[in-house]
Amino acid sequence: MLVPRFWTIVAVGAALSLPEPAAAADLGSAIVDQGNGKGAMPCKACHGPAGGGNPAAGFPRLAGLSRDYVVRQLDAYADGSRTQPTMTAIAKALSLEERMAVATYFEAARAPAAVDAKPGDEAAIARGADLARDGDWSEGLPACGQCHGPDGRGVAPDFPPLAGQSEKYLKGQLDAWRQGKRSSDPLHLMTAIASKLDDADVAAAAAYYASLPPSAEGDQR
Secondary structure, eight states: OOOOHHHHHHHHHHHHTOOOHHHHHHHHHHHHHHOOSSSOOOTHHHHOTTSOOBGGGTBOOOTTOOHHHHHHHHHHHHHTSBOOHHHHHHHHHSOHHHHHHHHHHHHHOOOOOOOOSSOOOHHHHHHHHHHHHTOBGGGTBOOTHHHHOGGGOOBTTTBOOOTTOOHHHHHHHHHHHHHTSBOOSGGGHHHHHHTTOOHHHHHHHHHHHHTSOOOOTTTTO
């Protein structure tokens, strides 16, 4: 017998004892500020109290990311389809309820734009703008904006906003796709695209999106 999707979601949610939105936000705030006391350090130690990120260290901006996207990334760290030693340990120390709570907190968080330490290279930014708008079909590269939206504001829950993320973080993630350290992408789209990027285009795409202001509130949801 086919079970309607709505009732499947209800049953799964009940079995997992997922918190109500207000309770999730409170739990998420506590974990961001204090950790969970079971191996997960406070999120604010790296990402800031409101998820504004730390460009100099390459820690990404989390404020405003969709809840579903954040949960997927925590799940990916926990199952090894995305690797980074600190985040892997943290994700494994968080229960599903706690992952949902942290994600709920950051979806609602509002943080000022973090400022990169130095302006990007103008030539690299121009090349990155071309890649974002038009791609490079001579290399089989579609435009970044086809998935990540105009001006890199993202299309939730699969394609996160890129605008306003730090150049260091964006370069690191493109390299992670190229090296197989990330493999949780829908239909392996980023795996295929990153494999066609050379070092110069990785730097260009990162410089361009880092030069843009963060997405407006709600744009990528």
